[in-house]
Amino acid sequence: MTTTATNTPEMVGDIIDLTPKERLIKKAKVHRGLQFGATVVVIMTILAIFAPLIAPHSPYEQDLANRLVPPVWADGGSWTYIFGTDQLGRDYLSRLIYGARVSMGVGFGAAALGCAIGVTIGLSAGYLGGFADRSASFLLTCQLALPSLLLAMALVFFVGSSIPTLIVVLGCLHWSYYMVVVRTMTRQIRALEYVSAAQTIGSTDRQILFYEILPNLFNQIIVVFSLEMAVVIIHEASLSFLGVGVQPPTASWGLMIAEGKEAMYFKPYLVVIPGTALFLLVLAVNLLGDGIRDITAPESRN
Amino acid sequence: MKPLLEVKDLSVTLKLAEGDLTAVSGISLSVAKGETLGIVGESGSGKSISSLAVMDLLPKGTIRKATTMRFGETDLLSATPSQMASLRGNKIAMIFQEPMTSLNPVYTIGRQMTELMTLHKGVSKKVATDRAVELLEKVGITAARSRLSQYPHQLSGGLRQRVMIAMMLMCEPELIIADEPTTALDVTIQAQILNLLRELQQEMNMAMIIITHDLGVVARVSDKVSVMYAGQIVETGSVEEVFRHPVHPYTQGLLESIPVSGEINPGEELGSIPGLVPSLKTNFKGCRFANRCSKVIEICHNTLVDLNEISSGRLTRCLLSEAEARAKLKEEPKVLSDHVYGSRVDMTSAPVMSADNAQCVFQIKPNMFAPKKPLRAVDNISIDLRKGEVVAVVGESGCGKSTLARMLLGLQSPTSGTISLDGEDVSEMSNVEKSKRVQSIFQDPYSSLNPRRTIGEIIRRPLQLHGSGTTEEQKEQVEAIMERVGIPRRLYHNYPNQLSGGQRQRVAIARALVLKPEIVICDEPTSALDVSVQAQILNLLLELRSELRLTYLLITHDMAVVEHIATRVVVMYLGRVVEIADARDIFQNPQHPYTKALLSSVLTPEPDADVPDTQLGTSYPNPIDPPSGCTFHPRCPLATQVCKERAPVLSKFNPTTEVACHLVEAAPMAAE
Ligand SMILES: Nc1ncnc2c1ncn2[C@@H]1O[C@H](COP(=O)(O)OP(=O)(O)OP(=O)(O)O)[C@@H](O)[C@H]1O
Numbered sequence: 019m020t021t022t023a024t025n026t027p028e029m030v031g032d033i034i035d036l037t038p039k040e041r042l043i044k045k046a047k048v049h050r051g052l053q054f055g056a057t058v059v060v061i062m063t064i065l066a067i068f069a070p071l072i073a074p075h076s077p078y079e080q081d082l083a084n085r086l087v088p089p090v091w092a093d094g095g096s097w098t099y100i101f102g103t104d105q106l107g108r109d110y111l112s113r114l115i116y117g118a119r120v121s122m123g124v125g126f127g128a129a130a131l132g133c134a135i136g137v138t139i140g141l142s143a144g145y146l147g148g149f150a151d152r153s154a155s156f157l158l159t160c161q162l163a164l165p166s167l168l169l170a171m172a173l174v175f176f177v178g179s180s181i182p183t184l185i186v187v188l189g190c191l192h193w194s195y196y197m198v199v200v201r202t203m204t205r206q207i208r209a210l211e212y213v214s215a216a217q218t219i220g221s222t223d224r225q226i227l228f229y230e231i232l233p234n235l236f237n238q239i240i241v242v243f244s245l246e247m248a249v250v251i252i253h254e255a256s257l258s259f260l261g262v263g264v265q266p267p268t269a270s271w272g273l274m275i276a277e278g279k280e281a282m283y284f285k286p287y288l289v290v291i292p293g294t295a296l297f298l299l300v301l302a303v304n305l306l307g308d309g310i311r312d313i314t315a316p317e318s319r320n
Numbered sequence: 321m322k323p324l325l326e327v328k329d330l331s332v333t334l335k336l337a338e339g340d341l342t343a344v345s346g347i348s349l350s351v352a353k354g355e356t357l358g359i360v361g362e363s364g365s366g367k368s369i370s371s372l373a374v375m376d377l378l379p380k381g382t383i384r385k386a387t388t389m390r391f392g393e394t395d396l397l398s399a400t401p402s403q404m405a406s407l408r409g410n411k412i413a414m415i416f417q418e419p420m421t422s423l424n425p426v427y428t429i430g431r432q433m434t435e436l437m438t439l440h441k442g443v444s445k446k447v448a449t450d451r452a453v454e455l456l457e458k459v460g461i462t463a464a465r466s467r468l469s470q471y472p473h474q475l476s477g478g479l480r481q482r483v484m485i486a487m488m489l490m491c492e493p494e495l496i497i498a499d500e501p502t503t504a505l506d507v508t509i510q511a512q513i514l515n516l517l518r519e520l521q522q523e524m525n526m527a528m529i530i531i532t533h534d535l536g537v538v539a540r541v542s543d544k545v546s547v548m549y550a551g552q553i554v555e556t557g558s559v560e561e562v563f564r565h566p567v568h569p570y571t572q573g574l575l576e577s578i579p580v581s582g583e584i585n586p587g588e589e590l591g592s593i594p595g596l597v598p599s600l601k602t603n604f605k606g607c608r609f610a611n612r613c614s615k616v617i618e619i620c621h622n623t624l625v626d627l628n629e630i631s632s633g634r635l636t637r638c639l640l641s642e643a644e645a646r647a648k649l650k651e652e653p654k655v656l657s658d659h660v661y662g663s664r665v666d667m668t669s670a671p672v673m674s675a676d677n678a679q680c681v682f683q684i685k686p687n688m689f690a691p692k693k694p695l696r697a698v699d700n701i702s703i704d705l706r707k708g709e710v711v712a713v714v715g716e717s718g719c720g721k722s723t724l725a726r727m728l729l730g731l732q733s734p735t736s737g738t739i740s741l742d743g744e745d746v747s748e749m750s751n752v753e754k755s756k757r758v759q760s761i762f763q764d765p766y767s768s769l770n771p772r773r774t775i776g777e778i779i780r781r782p783l784q785l786h787g788s789g790t791t792e793e794q795k796e797q798v799e800a801i802m803e804r805v806g807i808p809r810r811l812y813h814n815y816p817n818q819l820s821g822g823q824r825q826r827v828a829i830a831r832a833l834v835l836k837p838e839i840v841i842c843d844e845p846t847s848a849l850d851v852s853v854q855a856q857i858l859n860l861l862l863e864l865r866s867e868l869r870l871t872y873l874l875i876t877h878d879m880a881v882v883e884h885i886a887t888r889v890v891v892m893y894l895g896r897v898v899e900i901a902d903a904r905d906i907f908q909n910p911q912h913p914y915t916k917a918l919l920s921s922v923l924t925p926e927p928d929a930d931v932p933d934t935q936l937g938t939s940y941p942n943p944i945d946p947p948s949g950c951t952f953h954p955r956c957p958l959a960t961q962v963c964k965e966r967a968p969v970l971s972k973f974n975p976t977t978e979v980a981c982h983l984v985e986a987a988p989m990a991a992e
Pocket residue numbers: 682683684695696697715716717718719720721722723724877943
């Protein structure tokens with residue numbers, strides 16, 4: 019019979035039979051960006067979680083005798099204070115390590131919250147259309163019309179600042195990108211034949227949303243997540259910088275930059291060190307996001 | 321006579337991120353004034369790249385090599401970019417597949433037509449406008465002068481293609497290259513456009529190259545033909561010779577793959593070429609066709625094959641001698657259905673599925689400011705499907721075929737009327753219940769599979785949803801059905817985009833059949849596939865039908881496919897049924913004028929036949945503004961006054977045939 023498998027000549031060994039998981043690992047092994055991003059994020063997370071064990075000094079303890087000690091690589095630096103001390107003589111390395119807790123906690127927390135809100139609204143608007151879609155568009159317009167930094171400042175100011183408040187406020191202000199991207203994609207995918215096919219094999223709306231549509235939005239969501247996380251961290255930094263974020267003496271990278279700015283011209287390390295940490299984290303998250311997108315994308319034949 | 325265009329040993333290498341891809345290797349072409357060359361080949365065989373190479377329109381960084389490339393007195397290999405630019409559109413004109421993308425949507429037709437001429441020929445606006453009107457009239461466009469101020473989107477597909485042709489003629493080109501000029505059009509329009517091209521070519525003594533995958537088109541319009549396979553020409557000769565006495569095994573296989581009207585016994589296996597076109601990145605050591613060739617011999621795998629001349633102007637690329645290659649090795653064609661199942665359908669039995677006065681009206685805004693208007697995509701259709709039937713629904717694009725299928729599948733609820741399964745109303749059934757009985761295969765295998773799910777997951781999904789059996793049992797069932805529809809086991813963990821179109825369509829078939837449904841609704845299951853693969857899929861559908869006792873509703877625009885597998889045919893026009901009859905009756909004794917026109921526009925690959933004249937004057941009407949009375953009257957050669965005023969109703973013409981036409985109604989006995 020000409021149409022059965024036995025008679026169908028195979029293509030010259032072009033496809034390797036790996037399970038999806040094996041393929042993922044294989045691709046991850048050669049993806050440099052992903053590896054770098056993951057390493058940095060993992061190290062920073064460990065530092066943040068085990069801060070009390072890792073930090074050489076207390077981040078709050080002031081030692082006015084040792085104010086503004088330069089870092090170890092500069093003249094007058096010592097191994098006691100590797101990254102030097104700040105204006106109040108607190109160990110800068112320890113503050114940096116404790117600051118990772120706030121910056122990363124707020125970053126991941128708020129980005130994840132925004133993601134949950136934006137994806138939910140976007141999916142329902144795109145899939146249901148009609149009234150749901152119009153309501154979502156209205157919400158979006160309102161959100162875009164509000165100056166978000168100002169609003170965040172006001173909210174945090176009234177509610178009182180704590181890390182959970184920051185996460186909730188920032189999360190509620192950063193869902194619009196997810197929503198726009200998810201809504202557009204959902205509308206496109208909804209019209210494709212595999213959604214019709216899913217209906218004819220008996221899927222319910224919920225099954226279609228979660229099994230057929232959502233996995234296809236994964237790439238876009240990851241990319242937006244990594245971008246938004248960077249934005250949120252910087253947002254937190256600016257709030258702290260303006261004095262409505264985390265309150266001293268708690269350390270956060272944003273706050274450290276804020277406190278260091280007065281001495282920026284003659285003690286640049288005060289700004290450069292937390293700035294570099296922030297830059298590294300944002301870069302790593304972006305690389306990680308791109309990497310996850312690359313390795314999970316189904317590869318094509320050609 | 322010295323040919324107008326002469327190309328020798330043209331090779332084109334595309335630079336891709338993953339490496340080089342030689343899309344065309346060593347092809348030679350020539351075409352003289354007044355001559356038409358047809359280039360046929362399946363998708364990816366390098367047809368379009370060859371024509372782009374001649375026009376010097378290849379993407380940047382592409383390597384083009386040839387020993388000779390000459391057009392008239394110009395050497396195309398050494399021509400400067402500005403010389404090429406003045407040749408294009410002036411001496412050489414090109415017509416593309418999709419007229420919408422080749423006309424600029426923001427300029428009026430008049431502007432686009434005249435600009436070309438004022439630019440290349442430096443004539444005045446007035447002269448150019450007059451010529452544009454003259455040409456539009458020539459290509460059969462009525463009220464030509466008023467069309468000049470219209471924009472491309474205001475015209476139908478057929479009209480746009482005519483405008484495109486008229487535009488190409490503005491500068492009186494010597495050579496026309498038409499790349500799939502009619503693929504995007506309906507059969508009835510296709511015949512008109514081909515006729516038009518032919519007439520104009522003879523009248524103006526132009527040379528023409530027609531590139532297509534449709535053997536019927538090539539057979540009817542060209543003088544010479546070159547068959548391409550995997551970047552090479554495998555056979556060249558006069559149309560007469562190649563179609564009557566194909567030598568290369570690929571050409572033979574292709575010709576056997578298409579169902580030819582009038583020569584088919586329904587249910588018989590079509591000749592098909594097993595397997596797939598090899599990737600062009602392969603480092604070929606032998607004949608490129610060796611992995612699919614039915615006559616392959618040992619040395620084919622390791623000998624590079626040259627084009628050999630077997631008689632004057634007749635070349636073929638095969639190691640076998642002409643006689644060996646032509647020797648029939650096929651035994652009698654196999655009969656795929658057991659001829660018991662479905663051969664005698666009990667028309668008095670209760671229908672397994674039926675549509676009762678089903679109607680689907682969409683509310684459309686014709687433009688931004690206009691109020692909503694109703695568009696009757698499906699207008700009061702009643703169809704019964706009985707166990708064992710293969711009912712084909714045919715009609716032009718936009719006539720509501722897919723909407724009907726979506727209603728039957730429960731994907732679109734009818735605005736009035738009911739769809740029932742074994743007498744139960746579908747709208748009261750859950751998706752799961754419906755899906756046990758009715759399944760579907762969609763047109764486009766590239767969008768009907770979720771790109772994020774592996775083949776195994778896709779085929780197992782229906783079983784998962786229905787919670788049948790343990791995971792292990794489900795996997796076994798999936799593997800069994802994969803084997804049955806011919807998907808290699810090793811593809812279980814692959815993603816759809818690693819598969820070819822034909823393989824994907826097999827996956828879609830497996831997914832539809834894994835639940836063991838009774839009814840399968842196929843919406844154009846083969847129209848996105850290559851000819852040779854199309855035959856594989858049709859054969860598979862036929863085999864499965866008698867094996868699994870299926871009932872099919874098949875939607876298609878391809879009459880040859882209908883004749884090959886249908887038992888009953890429903891002809892639709894503008895949302896209404898105009899004729900229902902047994903397949904044999906439709907082909908032997910069509911009643912409705914539209915059915916007749918549809919049948920006569922089918923282009924079978926008969927080299928000495930002409931393109932038929934369908935006499936369907938205007939093109940397909942806009943469904944928002946359907947004509948009064950019989951909606952077919954503006955195109956009907958037999959229309960009378962009464963047709964404009966009163967719509968005919970579908971009524972019995974004989975026990976198995978129903979027709980909606982005043983003339984047929986009036987004299988039912990006359991045709992007997
Ligand atoms: N969701 C929709 N909204 C508005 N109009 C629609 C919708 N779906 C289909 N139509 C219109 O209904 C008519 C019939 O469409 P349908 O897709 O059924 O045609 P078809 O016969 O399948 O055509 P083709 O051969 O091109 O697939 C067309 O005019 C189409 O534009």
